[in-house]
Amino acid sequence: MINFDLHTHTVWSHGKGTIEENAAEAAKKGLKGIAITDHGFSHPAFGMRRRHLDEMKRECVLASEKHGVDVLLGIESNLRGEDGTIDVKPKDYEKLDVILAGVHRFIYYKYFRDFTRLLGQNIFYNVTGLKPTKKLIAYNTKCYVNAIKHNPIDVITHVGFLCFCDPVEVAKVAADYGTYIEINTKKTHLTDEQWEKVIETGVDFVVDSDAHSVERVGDSALAEELFKRVKFPMDRIKNINGQVPELRFAAYKKEHGIG
Ligand SMILES: [Zn+2]
Ligand SMILES: [Zn+2]
Known part of the structure; x- marks a missing residue:
């Protein structure tokens, strides 16, 4: 079903395969292309490193030539705080083709209050099964919304996973800014009822x-x-079904003469 898989990990973060192996698999399955989107820089344990971007890009080019599929260099960046900070900075734009963003644990947060909420409170309500407070949901939603507004993000990954938010509000802003909402096939991250409401916003999706x-x-x-x-x-x-997605970040780069 997937024609262009925008979300794959490799040994450059904590995936098992190399860039070339992912490309070979994509070719074998008849995909048009893939993006290599390892975990963002602000993950101290297994985030990718800025100093490796040139080498990763070279591997993407070689893998693409060898296997005849598009291999884009991307990143799965982390939401780091309420103000919309992610771990991609404009200085990184030149070296990247795709920007994904999502919530992950144990990263470097923007401020201490972001650490206590994005990490501490989300874990607390996940573990205890208690109903999360409205304040926490509003805070998490704001992290997503401001990230979409302030960064040319192509895809919001696994919205709602380990993070209590209002996915409808996130999807509305994503629709306005040309960011896709991901249907992640590694894990279930929204309920069927939530998906139905997200569809009503008119947002576009990708399956990754x-x-x-x-x-x-x-x-x-x-x-x-x-x-x-x-x-x-x-x-x-x-x-x-044979479609290749238009990417917000690529359009942004073109408009600003980057890369
Ligand atoms: Zn991922
Ligand atoms: Zn993820």
């Missing part, structure tokens, strides 16, 4: 594997199950 191992590149099984339960407008899922 979030592959951390080579064999999962291009995997759409979880999305296919979801589509049996929730009626998605297939023409608004921009990277399946």
Whole structure:
């Protein structure tokens, strides 16, 4: 089903395959292309490093030539705070083709209050199963919304996963700014009822594997199950059935003469 997998990990963060192995798998499965989107710089344990970007780009070019698929260099950046800070800075734009953003744990947060909320409070309500406060939901939603407004993000990854937010508010802003909402096939991150409301916002989607191992590149099984339960407008899922998604970040770079 997936034609262009915008979310795959490699050994440059904590994936198992190399860039070339992911590309070979994409070619084997008949994909048009993939993005290599390892975890962002602000993850102290397994985030990718700025000093490796040139080498990663070279590997992408070689893998693309060898296997005849597009191999874009991207990043799965982290939401770092309420003001919309992510761990990609304008100085990084030249070296990247794709920017994803999502919530992950144990990163460098912008301020201490971001650490206590984005990490501490989300974990607390996840672990205890208690109902999260309205204040926490509003805070998390603001992290997403401001990140979309202040950065040319192509895709919001696994919205709502480990993070209590209002996905409808996030999707509305994503629709306004040309950012896709991801249907992640590694994990379920919204309920069917939430998906139905997100669809009503008019936002566009992509289906991504979030592959951390080579064999999962291009995997759409979880999305296919979801589509049996929730009626998605297939023409608004921009990277399946032969479609290649237009990317907000690429348009931004072109407009600003970057790269
Ligand atoms: Zn992620
Ligand atoms: Zn990921």
